[in-house]
Structure formats: structure tokens, C-alpha cells
Amino acid sequence: MTAPLLLPSRRLRRTPFSEGVERAGVKAYTVYNHMLLPRLFCSVEEDYRHLKTHVQLWDVSCERQVELRGPDAGRLMQMLTPRDLSAMVRGQCLYVPIDETGGMLNDPVAVKLAEDRYWISIADSDLLYWAKGIASGYRLDVLVDEPDISPLGVQGPKADALMARVFGEEVTKVRFFRFDWFDFQGRSLAVARSGYSRQGGFEIYVDGYETGMPLWDALMAAGADLDVHAGCPNLIERIEGGLLSYGNDMTRANTPHECGLGKFCNTDAAVGCIGRDALLRVAREGPIRQIRPLEIAGGPVPHCDAPWEVSAGGERVGQVTSAIWSPDFETNVAIGMIRKTHWAPGTELSVAAPDGTRPVTVREKFFI
Amino acid sequence: MTAPLLLPSRRLRRTPFSEGVERAGVKAYTVYNHMLLPRLFCSVEEDYRHLKTHVQLWDVSCERQVELRGPDAGRLMQMLTPRDLSAMVRGQCLYVPIDETGGMLNDPVAVKLAEDRYWISIADSDLLYWAKGIASGYRLDVLVDEPDISPLGVQGPKADALMARVFGEEVTKVRFFRFDWFDFQGRSLAVARSGYSRQGGFEIYVDGYETGMPLWDALMAAGADLDVHAGCPNLIERIEGGLLSYGNDMTRANTPHECGLGKFCNTDAAVGCIGRDALLRVAREGPIRQIRPLEIAGGPVPHCDAPWEVSAGGERVGQVTSAIWSPDFETNVAIGMIRKTHWAPGTELSVAAPDGTRPVTVREKFFI
Numbered sequence: 080m081t082a083p084l085l086l087p088s089r090r091l092r093r094t095p096f097s098e099g100v101e102r103a104g105v106k107a108y109t110v111y112n113h114m115l116l117p118r119l120f121c122s123v124e125e126d127y128r129h130l131k132t133h134v135q136l137w138d139v140s141c142e143r144q145v146e147l148r149g150p151d152a153g154r155l156m157q158m159l160t161p162r163d164l165s166a167m168v169r170g171q172c173l174y175v176p177i178d179e180t181g182g183m184l185n186d187p188v189a190v191k192l193a194e195d196r197y198w199i200s201i202a203d204s205d206l207l208y209w210a211k212g213i214a215s216g217y218r219l220d221v222l223v224d225e226p227d228i229s230p231l232g233v234q235g236p237k238a239d240a241l242m243a244r245v246f247g248e249e250v251t252k253v254r255f256f257r258f259d260w261f262d263f264q265g266r267s268l269a270v271a272r273s274g275y276s277r278q279g280g281f282e283i284y285v286d287g288y289e290t291g292m293p294l295w296d297a298l299m300a301a302g303a304d305l306d307v308h309a310g311c312p313n314l315i316e317r318i319e320g321g322l323l324s325y326g327n328d329m330t331r332a333n334t335p336h337e338c339g340l341g342k343f344c345n346t347d348a349a350v351g352c353i354g355r356d357a358l359l360r361v362a363r364e365g366p367i368r369q370i371r372p373l374e375i376a377g378g379p380v381p382h383c384d385a386p387w388e389v390s391a392g393g394e395r396v397g398q399v400t401s402a403i404w405s406p407d408f409e410t411n412v413a414i415g416m417i418r419k420t421h422w423a424p425g426t427e428l429s430v431a432a433p434d435g436t437r438p439v440t441v442r443e444k445f446f447i
Numbered sequence: 448m449t450a451p452l453l454l455p456s457r458r459l460r461r462t463p464f465s466e467g468v469e470r471a472g473v474k475a476y477t478v479y480n481h482m483l484l485p486r487l488f489c490s491v492e493e494d495y496r497h498l499k500t501h502v503q504l505w506d507v508s509c510e511r512q513v514e515l516r517g518p519d520a521g522r523l524m525q526m527l528t529p530r531d532l533s534a535m536v537r538g539q540c541l542y543v544p545i546d547e548t549g550g551m552l553n554d555p556v557a558v559k560l561a562e563d564r565y566w567i568s569i570a571d572s573d574l575l576y577w578a579k580g581i582a583s584g585y586r587l588d589v590l591v592d593e594p595d596i597s598p599l600g601v602q603g604p605k606a607d608a609l610m611a612r613v614f615g616e617e618v619t620k621v622r623f624f625r626f627d628w629f630d631f632q633g634r635s636l637a638v639a640r641s642g643y644s645r646q647g648g649f650e651i652y653v654d655g656y657e658t659g660m661p662l663w664d665a666l667m668a669a670g671a672d673l674d675v676h677a678g679c680p681n682l683i684e685r686i687e688g689g690l691l692s693y694g695n696d697m698t699r700a701n702t703p704h705e706c707g708l709g710k711f712c713n714t715d716a717a718v719g720c721i722g723r724d725a726l727l728r729v730a731r732e733g734p735i736r737q738i739r740p741l742e743i744a745g746g747p748v749p750h751c752d753a754p755w756e757v758s759a760g761g762e763r764v765g766q767v768t769s770a771i772w773s774p775d776f777e778t779n780v781a782i783g784m785i786r787k788t789h790w791a792p793g794t795e796l797s798v799a800a801p802d803g804t805r806p807v808t809v810r811e812k813f814f815i
Contacts, residue, residue: 084475085453086486087752089768090571090694091477107452109459110478113571113694118454179579203458203481205573211547212577215721216584225699326458326481331593353583384455400457 082107091115094140095229095291099299103309111141111203117311124406127315130234130278131407134241135310136298137232139275139282144228145187145199145207151219152195154351158213159199160189161335161352163345167191172256172271175199176335176343177206178354181361183333184209186325186340188273190258190284198284200230202325213353229291231283233298237305238280244301245294246270250281258284263297266290275312277320277447318401318412321372321445328370328400328414334358336366337416368397368418372442373430375411379404381433388431389415389439396421399430399439408446417441450475459483462508463597463659467667471677479509479571485679492774495683498602498646499775502609503678504666505600507643507650512596513555513567513575519587520563522719526581527567528557529703529720531713535559540624540639543567544703544711545574546722549729551701552577554693554708556641558626558652566652568598570693581721597659599651601666605673606648612669613662614638618649626652631665634658643680645688645815686769686780689740689813696738696768696782702726704734705784736765736786740810741798743779747772749801756799757783757807764789767798767807776814785809 085091085108092114094100100117107119117138120126129135147155157164160175167173169191177185185206190198199206211223233242239251246261250270253259258271269284285291299307323329329338335358336344346362349355380402389397397417405412413430421428424443429436453459453476460482462468468485475487485506488494497503515523525532528543535541537559545553553574558566567574579591601610607619614629618638621627626639637652653659667675691697697706703726704712714730717723754766765785773780781798789796792811797804 082452082454083473084450084487086450086475086477087750088477088692088695089751089753090692091752093753105451107454109454109456119452179583184576205576208552208573208576209580212580212582213584214580215547216581216586218584324456324458327456382455383457384459385457385461 085110094138095285095288096138096140096231096295098292099136099295100138100309105309112143112201112205114141114143116141117309120309120311123314123403126310127313127406129306129308130276130310130313130316132236133306133308134233134235134237134280134302135308136295137234137274137311138309139232139312140229142200142230144226144284145201145210146224146226147197147199147210147221149195149221151221152197155210155214155219155221156189156197157349157351158217158353159210161344161346161349161355161358163348164189165348169193170257170259172258172273174343176338176340177209178335178352178358180354181334181357182331183325183329183335183338184331186323186338190269190271192269198226198228204325227287229285229288231285231294232274232280233283234274234276234280234310235278237302241298241302241305241307242270242281245297253281263290263294275322276316277322278316314401314403315405315412318403318414319405319408319446321414323370323414324401329416333416334361334366336361337369339370341365366419368416369422371415371417371422372445373399373413373415374440374442375399375402375413375430375432376438376440377411380411380437387433389417389428390431391421391428396428405446412446413439453478462506463653463656464506464508464599464663466660467504467663468506468677473677480511480569480573482509482511484509485677488677488679491682491771494678495681495774497676498644498678498681498684500604501674501676502601502603502605502648502670503676504663505602505642505679506677507600507680508597510568510598512594512652513569513578514592514594515565515567515578515589517563517589519589520565523578523582523587523589524557524565525717525719526585526721527578529712529714529717529723529726531716532557533716537561538625538627540626540641542711544706544708545577546703546726547577548722549702549725550699551693551697551703551706552699554691554706558637558639560637566594566596572693595655597653597656599653599662600642600648601651602642602644602648602678603646605670609666609670609673609675610638610649613665621649631658631662643690644684645690646684682769682771683773683780686771686782687773687776687814689782691738691782692769697784701784702729702734704729705737707738709733734787736784737790739783739785739790740813741767741781741783742808742810743767743770743781743798743800744806744808745779748779748805755801757785757796758799759789759796764796773814780814781807
């Protein structure tokens, strides 16, 4: 892979943790929600090994929040997603596909702060504009805005140990996809057991830009003997774990069902959801193509920055959208969208990688 | 300036011209509307000199289009902007601030294709989502989508000469901010006299991904003796010319009036505009801070990637958001937002640049 330079500008917003990230020697960025997201510190392989062994601080400020506040906040939240939110309780996080009319606009995590207050922790698209447009058009009594909240991920097997040292033992009792409030230097911060890895950990919703570096430094100091490093979402680990990336593995062209997110769509129950009607048929009949775990044969594949065509007997049957060599599984792990006719586990297909055609196998499950 | 690497991924979409851009040796990118935008070929100074002397091809595919199509297209277009569109004719382009409630969501160019069909050529935010939300909420009879249209800029003093060789002499008769249809290899393309420089030129709305490289190659071949180069929006030239950059010089926090775009707001006439009520007072009384042309004293300033505070007698009165050394004017040209109390031309203020405090002067006009 040859990576070009990124020209910095105010438009590519820096984060409350950028100083710490740069001090830690960030080598490459991406841009996500008009904000800098670190992508590389040592090497993808070293970052991966460290993530699976120790604990990392992730500057995921780019997971911007869309805040819904007011009497119609709950109503608007349900209008945005086909997932049934009627049983959602305060302190809960839910992964919610956002659909317009059979096309996903984002795949965020909704965070319920109160009956009349939600945060939506977004993937890479201005969901703020969709929520604002719906609130305006339907004349809802709700304020929709982007608050000054920047998530900091603490990920890896030693995350509980590190977090307990800064927030107290209580923090380790937070259940998966729940959050609670914890004090840091007189400031109450929402801390959720969540994150974009399969290694376990937390996301701290850091409230206020000025809280960023003191918290970063406190975690770094408290975790010195745990070998805490600056890190970031790791391409190998996320593909092994089947964590989807909006914009990479799916776009506005895909339904939630094509992304394997049908289990998060309660199309019958989600009354009020704007995209509901458009999803009724696909919910009953299932999609005709779907995201599948894939394994690509041969040595390490080149960097994947555009879809690679998948074919069977010369006929196009899908595409690979994420792929990389996995040191742990000693194969190329991949994510792709495959037609129903060819998605059965064990099916052998061909993929047109930039360095030549290779055999690719549909798997039953992701690797971790 | 130290520029980090940009890690490529499908999410940072490549364009129909990426192959040509890379062949031309692009050195740095930025990300704009989830797409790659070239930022540097030789050096900022060399690219600048060439732009002012010859002609360049700009891959501005990232100026994505939002297409409005259907009986309510015109109505929706007017709902989005406080600019009065009642006299807009087919074949016309208009710069339209998009406002929600006293906060700009984008500053695109609207292109009227027909009474029931518009393109909105957007700056860096998903205006598509706002337009979709409004269309849904107000139950308008209009389709809102992103078509497969990628603008290619042809900018510089020799732009007319080059364009005539590929599209015929007729193309040179297109007036400023008007467009017409021209044939290229059997395909009819909209060609507008517009672009993000003060050097003159065109933007070709390239319809269909596959048309991209044939057109790029045809222009390169036709312009060899005109010294045509691959180029991109140039930081020096745009600041000299006072071309604003959404996300850099202004954000959702600013009204159009603060950006000096009050002349594009016909708040009394723009009946139906959603943000109208919120702008009535500022339209009458004027803003309390506004974007101003600035000149910063001393040698070349460092790269500006975050706002620099502007003060008078120790009191904060504004900020610089774009600044760079101009070889032609032999000074640092800058754009900033300054409080009304201190914005009179000739006012001397201080700016906290990263390498120290410098005198800064408010100018009457931009440099070109």
C-alpha cells in the first residue's frame, strides 16, 4: 500500500485528544464525520497484537453525537429506526440501523439518557441533517444538535483493570451495552461497556473539550505498568470480528437486511418508523444478497480501498469490501456482499484482487 | 507543516478521475463529502503560479450533486435557501446559502436543469440528508438523490482555449454562472462557466463514471501545447480571491450574514424558506461579527489548521481561519471572522499564530 499525504485544515476537525495522539506518534489518519480519526501507530500488525494483549486508548471523537432533547425525543428516535425501542430503558445503548426507504443512512448506537433525551453515536454520515430535517418537517417538539461530546475508547483485555484505577471498581460492574455515570475531576461522564473491537472495553463520553487531555493523561499514567498505548480501530481485528464499517461494507444502496442486520429490525412492531413500509417485504422474504464472512486463499492480499468483484463461473455474484491478512488465523480474512444463490457456507468463488484472481470461500461465521 | 499519511479505504471514495490524478503525481489529498480531493501536485507555490499562467484540470468530483426531481422540486429548492429563486431560469447557476435556523448547513451552487429538476452542487456536508428529511417530513412530491455526476474543473487563463478544442468554439460563449449542453463522444454534458478560482474557467458535470478518464485524457492531449496540468483548488489563490470554504471559514454556528452572504439572502421575498423567520432580525440589523479580508504582518505564517485567536488590547475580537503567504502580494493573506466593533478597514489587531503573536490588519477588500 502506498499512502498519500493528508493536508490538514480546520475543516478536518482536530479532537480533544489530538495532542495525546500526536505525542504518541500517530502515523496515519482517516477522516470521519469531518474529523481526524487515527488509523496507525506502529504497524497494523503490531497495533493488532498489542490490542489483543494489553489495553489501548482510542481517540474515537469522530463518533459524533446527535442529541435529541424534548418531549418528542423518543418519538423522533423511533421514527429513525426499524428497531423496536419501546422497551429501551434509561442507561441502555442499542445498535440501531437508520433507514430511509430501504437504504441505510447510518448504523449508529442510540444511547438513552432520559425519557426525553437521547444521544445517537454516529457512523460516517451527517445523520444530524436527516434528524433535523425530519424534526422540522414533522414539526416535532425536539431540539436536534451536536453536543460537545467526544468518545474515548478504552479497549483490550486489560481495559477493566485500567478503568478501575481511574473511575473506581464500580465501573467494572457496567454491563455490556449499558452505561452509567462516573466522576472524573468533578465532572460526571457517561461510561458505556461498548466499543468497536471484540477485545472488550469501554467508551467514555467525554463532555467538554477541556476534559480531553486531563483524562487521556490520567489513563496513560494509571496504566503505565499495564503497557497502555494509544491505539485505534484495527483493520485486522475488526474483520476477524465481523464488525461492519458504514461506507466500506455497506452504503445507502443497502437495506439493513442485506447487511445481516435483520435481527435489529422489528418491522412489525416499530410503529412510526419512516422506512417501515419499504422494509416490510424484505423483512418477510429476506434479502437477495447479504454480507458474508469470507476467506481469501493465498498469501497476504494488497490493501483493499475499492470493491473487488466476486464471481462464479465468470458471472458476477458479489464483491469484497474489506480484506486483510490475519496473523492469528494465517489466512486472508474478508467481508463481502454475496448473492443468495452463492452465499451458502463452503461455497467456493473467485475474487478479482488487484494482484490477480484468487479463490475465496464463504464461511459460516466470522473468525472471532 | 508536517502532513500525516492518509490511509485509503472504500469509504473515502475514489473518483472517475483518480487514475489521471495519480498518474499526474498527486502528493496530498483531503477528504470532502466522503471522497478524495487532491490538494497538492508540485508545491502550493508552483501549483499557484501555474494556475495563474496556464490551465489546469481539477478533479472536484467531491462537489457531489443533490438532485431534486419531480413536481415539488422548485418548491423544495426554495424551502432550502433564503435566496429568492423566483426569477431563476433554466440554464442558470446560483450560489445559495442553505440555512436551517440561523445556522448554515452548506453553501452550494444550485443548477436549474428544468422547471422540475435541479442539481445542488454541494460543499462539505451531507446536504442530501437535510433535503431528504425535509422532502419526507413535508410530504413533497420530489425525488432526492445523489446522481452519478462528477464535476471536472478546467481553470486558468487558457481555459477557454483548451475547452474550445474539445467542445468547439460555442463553449466559449457560455456566460458566467450559466451552463449549456455539449457533446463529448456521444454523451451530452452540462458545462458551466464557474469554478473555485478567480482565474476563470469551466466546470464540466461529467455524467457517468466511465466518461471520466476518456474526457480527462482528451483534455490533456488537446492542451499539451497550452501546458495543461493536473491541479486543484489552491489555498493561496482562494484566500487572495476571498473564496470561502465551508467548514474552514464558517460552520453551522454562523448565519449567512456573518459570512458576508447577506446579499444572497432575500429574506422578505424568499417565501417558503425554512430558515426565513430566524434570519429576519439579522437581515434588518446586520450581524455582530463578519468574515473580513485580513493581512498578517511578518514572514510566511505556519500552516493554519485550527482557528487563531484575534484580539485587541487583550480582548478576544475574532479569529483567523485561513492564512498563507502570498508570493504575488508579498504578505500573508488571510480570512477571519471579526467583531463589528473592530471590523472597520484599517483596524490594527493582534493574531495568535502558532509561532507567536503578529499584527493583523483588517482590509477593505480581498486581494483579487
